[in-house]
Amino acid sequence: MNVGFIGTGSMGSILIEAFIRSNALHAEQIIAGNRTRSKAEKLAEQYPGIRVADSNAEIAADSTIVFICVKPMEYKKVIDEISGVMSADQIVVSITSPVLIKHLEEMLPCKIAKVIPSITNYELSGATLCMYGNRMGQEDRELLESLLKQISTPMPVSEQYTRIISDLSSCGPAFLAFFIRKFIEAAVAKTGIPEAEATLLASQMVVGTGKLLTSGGFTPETLERRVAVPGGITEAALKLLERELCGVFDQLVDTTHEKYDEDLLKVEMNFLEQQADQH
Template identity: 60%
Template sequence: MNVGFIGTGSMGSLLIEAFVASGAMSPSEITISNRTFSKAQALASRYPGMRAEYTNAEAARNNDIIFLCVKPHEFFQVTADIKSVLRADQIIVSITSPVLLSHLEGELPCKVAKVIPSITNLVWSGAALCMYGERMQEKDKKKLEALFTHISEPLRIDESYTRIVSDLSSCGPAFIAFLLQQFIEAAVEETGIPFETAQQVAGNMLLGTGLLLTEGGMTAEEVQARVAVPGGITAKALQLLSRETDGIFNQLIRTTHAKYREDLIKVTTAFCGEEVNGQ
């Protein structure tokens, strides 16, 4: 299987590194391009056999799957770059949430999917959120999901939930890491515990909590109930957290959705020449 990656920034390079390290792909199966060729060239030099191309069209030509790992405002130009070299049997995969499947299907002659990865895929964990265009057959979906199985748990999601599932899966690691950082820094400030020790303890706690919520089959509410003895230390602290964070995640979701709608309008205007409310 030959695979192209257009865009080798943070998420593009993350996917390449994860696929190669997991054995899902060999470097010789991968062709890459980037707006700045030297960046693509530098990445390819780390993986003997990987090819860096000067143009997006060459990164897309003759590959079975092509990942578009670029920012929303770059999509219209990228589709213009590649559509003349695409075949009907090729699969284009967008990893960018504000770009709709209908945007790409309206411009490109091939099969179209959207997969939202997560930084957790770098350690072969977390989900890959899969959405499919009308031209994707079941065999195409299974082919793509088999690839992502090496680094994630592929989950089929309705495109109307793109933003919220992205919040939970893709943005979520940053949100949780932010909260954990505050917890660690407060522990250091209040008690003098070495930062490295606090970070190691907190990191292992987070890993174990994740396993309880997945392999352990517990809900977040059940974890709290099992840890917090009525009238005890944890229960007292949970009361504080409940009071001080009331509504904060509602505000967070409203913020991400507002930014999503802003980006979606810009993308739709580029593709269709008109603004829509979108999803």
Template identity: 40%
Template sequence: MNIGIIGTGNMGTILTEAFIESKAVNPSSITITNRTIEKAFNIKKNHPELEVTKQLTGAVTNKDFIFVCVKPLDIYPLLKELSPLLTEQQTIVIITSPVHPEQLQDIVPCQTARLIPSITNRALSGASLLTFGSSCSVATKTALRQLASCISTPVEIHHSITRAASDIVSCGPAFISFLVQKMIEAAVEETDISKEEATTLSEDMLVGLGRLIEKRVYTLPTLQDKVCVKGGVTGEGIKALEAGVQDMFHRLFQNTHEKFDEDLEAVAHQYPPSVFTDDRRN
């Protein structure tokens, strides 16, 4: 399998390194490129067999999957440029939520799909979100699922839940990290514990929590019940959380969906009218 990766920002880099570390793809079978080419060469320093090209053609020609890891508004002009180079056997894989694979099929002659990754995939863990365009063959779907399964647990989703699923899978680690940092700050301000001690304990707690969930020892509700003994200290802490959280997460999803709507509107004018419609609220 030969792979091209266009764009080596955060997610492009994560995909590149995860594919290599998982041995899903031989480094010599991966070609990467970036507008600022030095960023691509920085990745090559750790993976000498990796191919770096300054020309888009090098990341496209003879590639089975071409991962397009650029901003939503940059996808359309990029694919217009790439279109003459693509064949029906190849597959363009986008990684951003506002653009649906179906919208790309009037632009490129190849198959189209979307894989929304998570930063957790860098540890060959967590979920990734898959959506296939109607042009994808059974063989292509199988191959992309297998590739994604090397670095994650791939979940095929309907476009109606794209934003909510992405909020949980892709944005979720940042949300949880923010909350834990707030807990650390409060612990330091309210007690004698140092920031270093609180941080180390919190990180170890998160690792242990993840392993409990991974091994299916507990579900989230049963874990809470197990720790929250009646009349104990944990219960008093839960009371504070219940009073503080209120509609916080409702507002979180409202905010992300408002931004998603803006992004959808921004990219919509770039693409021809399509049978694809955004019916996530229907």
């Protein structure tokens, strides 16, 4: 089985590297291409055996599964380039949330899935959020998920929750990293603790907390209660956070949803404009 990647930017390269490092795919099974060819060639130098394609059509024609890893406004151009060479038994996987499954099913003859990966997949952990079009049968889903299981926990979800599940799974690492960075900066500024030491302590704390919330049997609420002794230091700090951050996360969700709606409208208009030009 050959797997194609149209786009080798941040997330495309993360997926390729994770699949190879996990032995889910051998480099020889991967066909990759990028608008800037040198980026794909650099990846092929790092992982000998990866084939760098001359065109998106070449990737599509020679792959069982094709991952489209480009920006939302580039999708229509890519689809126009590959639609004529794809067949009904192939699978196209979009990793971009504003491009809806219905958009792809209307323009491509193949099976369609949408997968939202996470930077955590680079360490063969975290979730991949899976959404499926009407042409994806059970065997197709199992084939795709068997690949994703090597680098993540595949989680079938409803497309209507695309934005919020992306916030939690895909954007979440950046939000958490921001919180940790600010915590470290305050620790260094207020106490003089070496930054490297504070960073190591905070990073190890995140690893341990993740294990408690997954395999450790804790929920966020029960973990808070277990750590925060009544009348103690942690409880006092949690009260501060509750008071000062009240409403911040509501605003965060509002902000990401507003940007998603804006991007979704731009994608739909782009598809409509290019279809009109063709007629």
